[in-house]
Amino acid sequence: xxxxxxxxxxxxxxxxxxxxxxxxxxxxxxxxxxxxxxxxxxxxxxxxxxxxxxxxxxxxxxxxxxxxxxxxxxxxxxxxxxxxxxxxxxxxxxxxxxxxxxxxxxxxxxxxxxxxxxxxxxxxxxxxxxxxxxxxxxxxxxxxxxxxxxxxxxxxxxxxxxxxxxxxxxxxxxxxxxxxxxxxxxxxxxxxxxxxxxxxxxxxxxxxxxxxxxxxxxxxxxxxxxxxxxxxxxxxxxxxxxxxxxxxxxxxxxxxxxxxxxxxxxxxxxxxxxxxxxxxxxxxxxxxxxx
Numbered sequence: 001x002x003x004x005x006x007x008x009x010x011x012x013x014x015x016x017x018x019x020x021x022x023x024x025x026x027x028x029x030x031x032x033x034x035x036x037x038x039x040x041x042x043x044x045x046x047x048x049x050x051x052x053x054x055x056x057x058x059x060x061x062x063x064x065x066x067x068x069x070x071x072x073x074x075x076x077x078x079x080x081x082x083x084x085x086x087x088x089x090x091x092x093x094x095x096x097x098x099x100x101x102x103x104x105x106x107x108x109x110x111x112x113x114x115x116x117x118x119x120x121x122x123x124x125x126x127x128x129x130x131x132x133x134x135x136x137x138x139x140x141x142x143x144x145x146x147x148x149x150x151x152x153x154x155x156x157x158x159x160x161x162x163x164x165x166x167x168x169x170x171x172x173x174x175x176x177x178x179x180x181x182x183x184x185x186x187x188x189x190x191x192x193x194x195x196x197x198x199x200x201x202x203x204x205x206x207x208x209x210x211x212x213x214x215x216x217x218x219x220x221x222x223x224x225x226x227x228x229x230x231x232x233x234x235x236x237x238x239x240x241x242x243x244x245x246x247x248x249x250x251x252x253x254x255x256x257x258x259x260x261x262x263x264x265x266x267x268x269x270x271x272x273x274x275x276x277x278x279x280x281x282x283x284x285x286x287x288x289x290x291x
Contacts, residue, residue, distance in 0.1 A: 003037075017045035024052040061087075065095045075102035077110075083117035086124070145191060152188030153271045155181070163265070172261035172268070175204065177253045179221055185256060186222065198259045202230035205252025206245070208237040214251040222254070 005013060013034060020030045027042060036042050064085050071081050081092045105113070143151065159181070161173040174185045189199065201222055205214050211232060219226045233255075258264060 014045050017042075018049055021046045021049040021052075024054070026052070026055050061091070064091075068092055068095045069099065072096040072099045072102070077102065077105075077113070080113055080117050083114075083121050086121070148188060148191055150275065152185065152191070153268060153275060155185060155188070156268055157272045160268075163269075170262040170265040172258040172265050173255060174257075175253050175255045177251070179251075182218075182221065182254055182256065189256075189258070192264070194258055194264065198261075200230055200257050200259060201228075202255050202257075203232040203252055204255055205232065205234065206237055207234040209246075209250060209252060217251045218254045222256075 013036075016034060017030055017036075020033060025033070027046065030036070030046065031042050034045075036045070064087055068081050068085060068087070068091075071084065076084070078089060078092050078096075081087075081096070082089055085092075156172075156174060159174060159176055161169070161171055161175075163169050163171075174182075176182055176185070186199075201218065201224065203211070203215050203218050205211055211234070215226050215229055215232060219229055
């Protein structure tokens with residue numbers, strides 16, 4: 001049976017337990033030292049005495065908690081701390097609610113502080129995005145010829161000119177404003193052994209842009225002289241609209257056309273159909289008349 005203590009014995013025992021607790025002993029050590037086998041009694045004996053620091057388990061948020069308390073002492077609001085540390089409002093409240101509230105700020109000060117916090121948060125999000133994209137970029141490594149071939153077929157079918165039932169035009173023409181897309185399409189033409197002399201280029205751009213600079217940009221990208229470009233196609237400017245594609249980075253689009261490309265276009269159509277059917281159940285292809 002558990003041992004019982006009278007009031008005097010209990011007070012003596014509590015004094016010893018408190019002294020041991022303040023000396024840095026754990027509950028287990030106090031229990032063994034005082035020969036207390038009842039956990040409820042032990043809890044009462046050390047009630048109100050904080051555990052020594054060495055008995056606390058490391059917490060992943062200890063650093064955030066300490067930082068939150070430091071910022072609160074500097075007069076930061078819950079909103080600012082929340083944005084700064086990227087934690088929830090409830091966590092901030094739990095960590096700093098025993099600290100004095102900062103003096104009330106004017107609406108202008110609050111707005112400025114909130115804006116600064118949002119700018120910092122958006123920069124952190126941008127850094128996360130860039131890290132994600134960099135990791136994905138590293139996953140690609142090199143492309144095999146077959147991978148480049150398949151990518152090129154899909155790229156053309158998404159962005160290239162296509163013949164329509166109501167307007168047959170078996171012309172190979174690819175138009176894009178992204179220089180990387182143009183380089184990839186040209187690498188695909190190299191893989192297909194389309195001779196350089198069969199390739200022709202022309203710029204498509206708003207008439208209000210720097211046309212000469214755009215022509216120089218695209219000519220250098222594809223490795224030809226400016227006078228090797230075909231006549232630039234100018235898009236008429238509507239004065240009622242506000243153009244958003246402006247600035248030094250705007251170069252319009254480059255159109256790449258393959259001369260005598262009817263046979264190549266027919267093969268592209270066949271390649272694309274083959275890619276689609278390769279992942280389609282046979283029954284579906286039979287019903288649609290593919291087979």
